[in-house]
Amino acid sequence: NAGVTQTPKFQVLKTGQSMTLQCAQDMNHNSMYWYRQDPGMGLRLIYYSASEGTTDKGEVPNGYNVSRLNKREFSLRLESAAPSQTSVYFCASSETPGGIGGYTFGSGTRLTVV
Amino acid sequence: AQSVAQPEDQVNVAEGNPLTVKCTYSVSGNPYLFWYVQYPNRGLQFLLKYITGDNLVKGSYGFEAEFNKSQTSFHLKKPSALVSDSALYFCAVRDPSGGFKTIFGAGTRLFVKA
Numbered sequence: 364n365a366g367v368t369q370t371p372k373f374q375v376l377k378t379g380q381s382m383t384l385q386c387a388q389d390m391n392h393n394s395m396y397w398y399r400q401d402p403g404m405g406l407r408l409i410y411y412s413a414s415e416g417t418t419d420k421g422e423v424p425n426g427y428n429v430s431r432l433n434k435r436e437f438s439l440r441l442e443s444a445a446p447s448q449t450s451v452y453f454c455a456s457s458e459t460p461g462g463i464g465g466y467t468f469g470s471g472t473r474l475t476v477v
Numbered sequence: 478a479q480s481v482a483q484p485e486d487q488v489n490v491a492e493g494n495p496l497t498v499k500c501t502y503s504v505s506g507n508p509y510l511f512w513y514v515q516y517p518n519r520g521l522q523f524l525l526k527y528i529t530g531d532n533l534v535k536g537s538y539g540f541e542a543e544f545n546k547s548q549t550s551f552h553l554k555k556p557s558a559l560v561s562d563s564a565l566y567f568c569a570v571r572d573p574s575g576g577f578k579t580i581f582g583a584g585t586r587l588f589v590k591a
Contacts, residue, residue, distance in 0.1 A: 367520070394577070403486075405567060406521075406581040413577050421578060453520055461577035463528060465511060468520030 369469035376444040384439040386454030395437035399450040413460035479504040479572040483582040498553040500568030510551040511569040
């Protein structure tokens with residue numbers, strides 16, 4: 364009963380390096396999301412995919428790209444990491460766009476950019 | 478634009494006492510409202526939602542929330558707090574007329590003392 368799986372759990376990058384955060388869900392959900400969590404700011408939406416084959420920008424998309432590889436997988440790429448991207452990243456999924464039934468979240472990726 | 482506010486950074490309550498975690502929102506239309514809980518080093522877990530209908534909604538772990546349209550509030554409540562309820566609580570709102578974006582509050586840390 365995996366739900367939403369994120370890899371890696373922890374990562375340290377140097378400024379300017381690139382990396383991809385992976386997310387996969389096994390609930391046959393149509394919609395997937397990437398959020399970042401920063402102290403005192405709650406969760407902010409980076410990108411989302413309402414359905415397979417579509418992606419849209421959220422509140423804070425600058426410096427990120429996404430790929431909805433198939434219905435199960437939604438990856439987040441940092442092309443040139445900056446210290447401001449130090450954060451905890453959460454992937455989530457929902458059965459329908461916008462998550463009227465609520466979101467299922469992964470356990471997060473803690474990213475530090477030095 | 479939609480927004481959500483959690484006016485208290487931390488709520489302290491004694492075990493066995495009732496608890497309230499406050500949330501106010503701003504949307505242009507009728508809101509979809511949600512509460513999530515986050516335990517240390519974990520992703521967010523869905524607690525309850527208000528979409529339409531009865532203003533008092535019941536959720537997981539004995540929690541409930543009351544939708545008040547005139548006060549634009551959606552406070553989370555529990556009649557008798559447990560030490561195990563200590564966690565970070567997030568209120569979230571979605572304006573169904575504004576697309577698929579769900580906006581989260583900054584979070585309120587609940588501390589239940591034995």
